[in-house]
Amino acid sequence: MTKPEKINALSEAALALDRELRRFEDLAGQASRMKLSTEKNVERATEALTRAAECQDRIFAHVRTLVAAVGEAREKQEADAAALVSRAEQIAARRKEFAEVLQRMAGLGRMAKEVHDALQADPAGVEGLGERMREIADEAGEIGRVAQEREMEDVARQAEVLRQQILAARNKIALLAKGRG
Helix, strand or coil, X not given: CCCCCCCCHHHHHXXXXXXXXXXXXXXXXXXXXXXXXXXXXXXXXXXXXXXXXHHHHHHHHHHHHHXXXXXXXXXXXXXXXXXXXXXXXXXXXXXXXXXXXXXXXXXXXXXXXXXXXXXXXXXXXXXXXXXXXXXXXXXXHHHHHHHHHCCCHHHHHHHHHHHHHHHHHHHHHHHHHHHHC
């Protein structure tokens, strides 16, 4: 079951004003519908007028309360909007940071593809690729460090996985080169 929402001051003030307006309308209707042909009806009409006047005083009080509640709601909305703008700026800055780091990750992918293409083109020419693979692994490590510092956990994890994969592939290539030599 959901918890019933607490009625806020603005809603309470509006509801109280609405109830008082209905009461006033009812009293005004009673006073205007009564025939003033008997002394008793004149007394009843006078009593309805008196109650309507008292009701009108309460209406004015409810209007003041409602205006105050509207002012408070406006102030809260403005404060919330300012906080939201601030958060949007933080998100935009954070998105830019992620874009920069991810762009570096994309560069790693291009470098790794170059190594892969070189291996595909000339499997015998593995000797010169070890240094390039170390550079890629170092760049992946640096990206991982930057991502870790900036609390970009998933990017840091991806960079570390890529670094380990490149180092493992470099070791395999080194073993292949030794086996041929």
